[in-house]
Amino acid sequence: MTPPVFAHGSLRLYLLALLEERPRHGYELIQALSERFGGTYSPSAGTIYPRLAKLEEEGLVTKTSDGRKSIYEITDAGRAELDARRHELDDIENDVTDSVRRLAQDVRQNVDDAMRSLRAELASAAREAKRSATSVRSETINLHADSNRAVHEADVVLNEFRQQLRTELRRQASRGRVAPATVDLLRARLAEVRAEVLGTFAER
Incomplete structure (x- = not known):
């Protein structure tokens, strides 16, 4: 659990110190605190406004309306309390510096953790991509x-067909039975077979 940024009562004094610099509305005080902490800490409105109301109730600050905004200004009583506790401001500033260092370290740790997690996820994704690529290569090699x-078997089939048909044609030619129509039929059927075979390539 992260320790509180301000010790008990310190934020009240710090708000008086900010208002001593110049009058501000609530959002400006939140912004000023965020800037002092380098953006590592930004108090909520629920933290600031109740304390401002308490300071106003004690007569240490006054509140005036500026349109829809309320401007807070330190009073003489507020300056008197601030002067009486001026020595505490140095300790508060040191505490703020320590808090900024601690919060920055927490931020760095969170960033480091996130980067480690991201690197682990990227490494896992790379391994998965490598396995997929290996699987695709294996499938491609198998194809x-x-x-x-298949080409080798087709060669065997074609050679067997050619050899058997040539043998039969020569045998029938020796008997005078091979007519020109036989050649036309052979040419037409072979063209049909060729078209069908080529058609199977287009389907893949």
Whole structure:
């Protein structure tokens, strides 16, 4: 659990010190505190306004309206209390410096944790991508191997067809039975088969 930024009663005195510099409305006080802490701490309105109301009730600050905003200004009584406790401001400033250092360290730790988590996620994603790529390469290699086997088998089929048909044509030619129409039929059927085979490539 992160310790409180201001010790008990310190924020009240710090608000008086800010108002001593110049009158401010509530949002300007929140902004000034955020700037003092380098953006590592920004008090909520629920933290600031109740304390301002208490200071006003004690007569240490006054509140005037400026349109929709309320401007807070330190009173003589507020300056008197601030002067009486001026020595405490140095301790408060030191506490603020320590708090800023602590908050900055927490921010760095959170950033470091987030970066480690991000690196782990990126490494996991890289491993998954590598496994997927390996799987795709394996599938591609298998497809190429299947295609090469199919081409080899097609060569065997074509050679068997050519050899068997040539043998039969020569046998029938020796009997005078091979007419020009046979060649036309062969040419037409082979063209049909060729078109069908090429059609299977387009489907893949």
